[in-house]
Amino acid sequence: METPLFARMDDLVEVQSVLTLTVDGQIVSAEAGESVAAVLLRLDPPLSRTTPVKASHRAPFCMMGVCFECLAVVDGVASTQTCLVEIRHGMSVERQHGRRDLGILSAGSADETVCFGSDTPTFLVQP
Amino acid sequence: MTAPVDLLIIGAGPAGMSAAVQARRSGLSVMVVDEQPAPGGQIWRAIEKRAGTRTGDLLGQEYAAGMPLVKAFRDSGASYLPQTQVWQIEPGWQVFMSRAEDAECIRASNVLVATGAQERPGPFPGWTLPGVLTVGAAQILMKNAREIPASAPWIAGSGPLVLLYMVQLLRAGGRIAGWLDTTPPGAWGRGARHLPSALHRLPELLKGFAWLREVQSAGFPIVRGVTQLRADGEKRLQKISFVTAKQETGSVEANLLLIHEGVVPSIHVTQALGCEHTWSDTQHCFHPVVDCWGGTSKPGIFVAGDGTGIGGARAAQARGTLAGIRIAERVGKLREEDAERVAAPVKRELAKEMAIRPLLDAMYQPRAEIFSPPDDTVVCRCEELTAGDIRAAITVGASDPNQVKSMTRAGMGPCQGRQCGYTVAHLLSEAHATPIKEVGFYRVRPPLKPLTLGELATLTHESTER
Numbered sequence: 001m002e003t004p005l006f007a008r009m010d011d012l013v014e015v016q017s018v019l020t021l022t023v024d025g026q027i028v029s030a031e032a033g034e035s036v037a038a039v040l041l042r043l044d045p046p047l048s049r050t051t052p053v054k055a056s057h058r059a060p061f062c063m064m065g066v067c068f069e070c071l072a073v074v075d076g077v078a079s080t081q082t083c084l085v086e087i088r089h090g091m092s093v094e095r096q097h098g099r100r101d102l103g104i105l106s107a108g109s110a111d112e113t114v115c116f117g118s119d120t121p122t123f124l125v126q127p
Numbered sequence: 128m129t130a131p132v133d134l135l136i137i138g139a140g141p142a143g144m145s146a147a148v149q150a151r152r153s154g155l156s157v158m159v160v161d162e163q164p165a166p167g168g169q170i171w172r173a174i175e176k177r178a179g180t181r182t183g184d185l186l187g188q189e190y191a192a193g194m195p196l197v198k199a200f201r202d203s204g205a206s207y208l209p210q211t212q213v214w215q216i217e218p219g220w221q222v223f224m225s226r227a228e229d230a231e232c233i234r235a236s237n238v239l240v241a242t243g244a245q246e247r248p249g250p251f252p253g254w255t256l257p258g259v260l261t262v263g264a265a266q267i268l269m270k271n272a273r274e275i276p277a278s279a280p281w282i283a284g285s286g287p288l289v290l291l292y293m294v295q296l297l298r299a300g301g302r303i304a305g306w307l308d309t310t311p312p313g314a315w316g317r318g319a320r321h322l323p324s325a326l327h328r329l330p331e332l333l334k335g336f337a338w339l340r341e342v343q344s345a346g347f348p349i350v351r352g353v354t355q356l357r358a359d360g361e362k363r364l365q366k367i368s369f370v371t372a373k374q375e376t377g378s379v380e381a382n383l384l385l386i387h388e389g390v391v392p393s394i395h396v397t398q399a400l401g402c403e404h405t406w407s408d409t410q411h412c413f414h415p416v417v418d419c420w421g422g423t424s425k426p427g428i429f430v431a432g433d434g435t436g437i438g439g440a441r442a443a444q445a446r447g448t449l450a451g452i453r454i455a456e457r458v459g460k461l462r463e464e465d466a467e468r469v470a471a472p473v474k475r476e477l478a479k480e481m482a483i484r485p486l487l488d489a490m491y492q493p494r495a496e497i498f499s500p501p502d503d504t505v506v507c508r509c510e511e512l513t514a515g516d517i518r519a520a521i522t523v524g525a526s527d528p529n530q531v532k533s534m535t536r537a538g539m540g541p542c543q544g545r546q547c548g549y550t551v552a553h554l555l556s557e558a559h560a561t562p563i564k565e566v567g568f569y570r571v572r573p574p575l576k577p578l579t580l581g582e583l584a585t586l587t588h589e590s591t592e593r
Contacts, residue, residue, distance in 0.1 A: 002363075005258060005383050006268055007277040009182065009299055031272065033164075033176055038272035045363065046257050053511040057362045059257035061508075063264035063271070064169055065162055066245045066393070068509065068541035069255075077228075079541070079577060083267075084210070086164050 005059075006041040021091040036082035036093055037063060037070040048072045048082060052099040072096055131234035132156040132206075133458045134451075135222050137213050137396065138241035140168020141193070141440045142432025142447035144200040146239050149451025153460040157205040158233060160224055162212045162576070166197050168243055169263065170440050172270040182273050185298040187291070189440065190270075196444065214574035216400055220427055223573075223586070230582045237427045237454045241447060242393045244433035247412070248546045249284070249388035249497040250514075252504045253358025258365075262292050262387035275301045276383050279347075281367055283356055284387030285310035286491040290338040292385070297345055304381065305348040309388065312352045312372050314490040325486035327479055350377065355496055358384060388493045392434045395545065398571040400425055406564035409488045410437055412549075413568055419474065420453035421446055429454065437488075438481050445477035498553035506554070507547040509540020517551055521558045528552055528569045541577055544569040 008031075017032040023043060030039045037060040040048050046059045048070045060070035063083045073094040074080040082093070134150050136143045139161035150157045159166075167174040171193030177183035178194045200207075208226060215223040220238050224231055246261045253259070262284060268274040279302040282289060293303060318325075325332055343349070352372035359366045368378040391412040394404060403416040403424035414436050421429040431450040432443035452470050455461040461469075500506065502515030512535050525531040528538070528551050537551055538544035544551075548569050556563040 003382065004277050005260075006265075006272075006274040009269075009273045009275055033173070034272035038268055038274055041268065042274065042277075051509075051511060056255065056511065057257050058255065058508075059363075060260065061255075061264060062246065062261050063267040064245065066542065066545045071541070077579075084162055 002044055004042050004044050005046045006038070008042070019087060019089040021087050021089070021093060023093045024095055030087045033086055035063070036072065036074060036080075036085050036087055036091070038083075039087060040070070040072070040082060040093075040095075047095055049096045050098055055098050129158075129231065129233050130156075131236070132158045133235070133460075134158070134237045134239060134454050135160070135220070135233055135235035136205075136239045136241055137161075137222075138168065138243060138432070139163070139166040139200070139207065139209070140241060140243050140432060140443065141170065141196065142243070142434075142443040142450075143168070143239065143241035144196050145444040145447030146241065146431055146451040146454075147205040147447075148196070148199045148203045149448045150455055151203040151205055153451075153455035153458075155455055155458055155460060157203070158208065158235070159200075159205050160208045160211040160213060160222075162210065164209050166200055166207070166209075167193060169267065171197065172267055174270075177270060182269070182299075186270065186295055189291075193440070212576040212578075213396070214576045214578050216396065216428075225576070225578050225582045228579070228582050228585070230578065230586045232586060236458060237429065239421070239429045239431055239447075239450050239454070240396045240434055241430070241432050241443075242396055242434055243443075244390045244392050244437060245545065246387060247389045247391045247493055247497075248549055249386055249494065250500045250504050250506055250550055251356040251358065251497065252501055253360070253364070254386070255505050255508050256358055256360050257363040258360065258382050259358055259384045259386060262289055262385045265385050266292050266295065269295060269299065275299050276385075278383065279304040280383040280385050281305050281307065281379065281381045282385045282387075283307040283309060283353065283367070283369070284385075285494075286387055286389050287335065287487060288390070289387050290335065290342060293342050293345075294338045297341065303345065303347045305350065305379065306342070307353040307356065307367075307369050308349055308351050309353045309356070309494040310351075310490065311354075311492050311494065317492070318486045318490040321486035321489050325483045328483040331483050350375075354494060356386075356494075388497055389491060390433065390437050391549070392436060393545075394434070394568070395543065395571055395575055397423060397428070397430060397434070398568060399573060399575055400428055402428060402430075404568070406562075407436060409485065411493055412437075419449070420470075421450040422453065427457075438477075438484060442477055442480040445473050445480060448473050449477070498550070499557055500550070506550045507535070507537040507540065509542050509546070510536045512537050512547075514550070514554065517554050518558065521555060526555075526559070528555065528567060531555065532569055538569045543571060543575070 058069045061067040070082040071079045133155040136159040211226040213224045355370040357368045392414045397415040421431045429450045431446040456466040500514045504514045520534045525534045532538040552566045555566045
């Protein structure tokens with residue numbers, strides 16, 4: 001286990017409301033108003049994702065929305081820029097790994113919709 | 128459906144907020160959209176939370192100086208949409224944006240692009256490893272989450288932001304392992320002839336000297352004239368190696384490296400709009416061509432702040448105010464002579480603020496190797512293409528950035544060229560011995576920020592009526 005990259009400055013006087021969220025199932029405490037990416041950088045490994053091309057490890061890089069390295073699954077929505085999202089109590093964050101999985105289900109009756117996407121359906125087709 | 132507005136401002140930083148306040152004074156209907164949860168841009172990020180706290184104090188007076196404008200902005204009556212990303216602008220002007228998985232189209236007579244700047248991409252082998260972040264990112268972590276490095280970081284780069292962050296980190300009780308100063312040797316020689324102009328901003332100069340002294344007295348190693356950099360590690364940063372202009376070499380163990388090679392205007396929106404751009408030799412960047420009000424080559428599209436060229440927060444405020452004045456005149460709420468009268472002191476203020484720039488630009492030039500990195504350097508971070516891959520594509524005939532893009536996918540990842548566009552342009556410039564001004568940048572296509580099909584489907588027919 002290595003030293004995390006970042007840690008909160010010691011000043012309990014300034015701590016506002018403490019919330020908890022999960023990162024890959026692990027319960028983590030955080031302060032209201034901070035970004036999800038900031039939380040990821042306090043953890044070990046400081047990983048947000050592995051890349052779709054070569055499964056390389058990546059972590060938040062610019063913290064301002066122009067590098068897209070901080071992408072992770074937030075409350076079921078994949079490829080969320082975690083540096084632009086404030087944590088919420090009970091939020092579920094999952095690191096995203098490799099390529100997007102297109103979980104194509106087989107359609108049965110004429111009324112059944114076909115969903116693409118392994119988490120939040122983003123594309124619904126009526127056969 | 129939301130009613131059309133006189134002015135839609137993209138970005139709630141110093142320029143955007145100043146323009147909103149000014150335009151509201153003339154009674155314009157103003158909407159400000161910003162992707163962050165609170166106003167302040169990057170320089171005053173999280174200011175409403177931090178002002179008056181210990182964290183706010185150690186960030187310095189430049190940071191505290193933002194509160195009056197933020198208050199004025201909140202009180203101005205401008206409609207403000209945080210956590211909203213603009214992804215397309217069509218003639219009309221029709222501005223398409225998304226917030227919380229809901230897309231909307233707002234019509235505006237005038238659009239002010241106040242999206243500021245980003246750190247200049249400075250690729251080197253290993254820069255994509257977890258553990259390598261920008262200095263700006265570290266500063267944002269301090270503002271947004273009260274975080275500092277858990278162990279002493281190495282810092283590699285040059286420029287005022289590097290000095291400021293080092294001072295802020297030291298004041299926060301943090302330590303620095305060392306600074307690899309990448310400022311090309313001869314900085315004062317380059318800057319000397321710009322000193323008279325810079326003396327108009329004596330307080331800024333003295334502050335810069337004070338930062339230098341504070342940094343030097345901290346006692347950590349400073350390596351000057353670093354020309355080459357390499358990061359190594361298995362899945363995360365473990366080691367940094369460097370070479371200097373004097374051919375000294377070194378390598379250190381490290382798990383955190385903060386990098387910075389200056390700041391460049393964000394040109395994504397104006398590129399997508401087809402505004403005319405030009406190359407600045409002094410700031411080594413593209414920027415939109417604007418008149419003294421911030422008006423671009425597209426009537427009704429304005430730019431204010433660092434997006435016109437790097438000038439800092441106070442210059443951004445002046446530019447935002449000037450754009451607000453001109454747009455009020457355009458809309459018929461201000462007479463031309465009144466506009467000139469109100470603008471005169473603001474123009475003088477802008478000129479004063481810009482007086483220090485030639486010195487800073489001459490001294491803090493980017494490290495040459497970032498424009499011609501070794502073949503094994505990842506240049507397109509999203510698609511994991513190396514400088515060698517790009518050079519190979521150029522060799523087999525890709526003759527401009529868009530051909531490189533088509534052939535390799537460089538620029539097609541989520542960042543849409545924000546991290547690779549300049550490097551690809553420089554590699555083409557080098558291969559063809561063509562000035563980068565003529566090489567140009569990728570064609571930027573919508574959506575400017577990612578959006579899902581689900582969001583797109585929430586656009587109602589009414590919201591796209593002409």
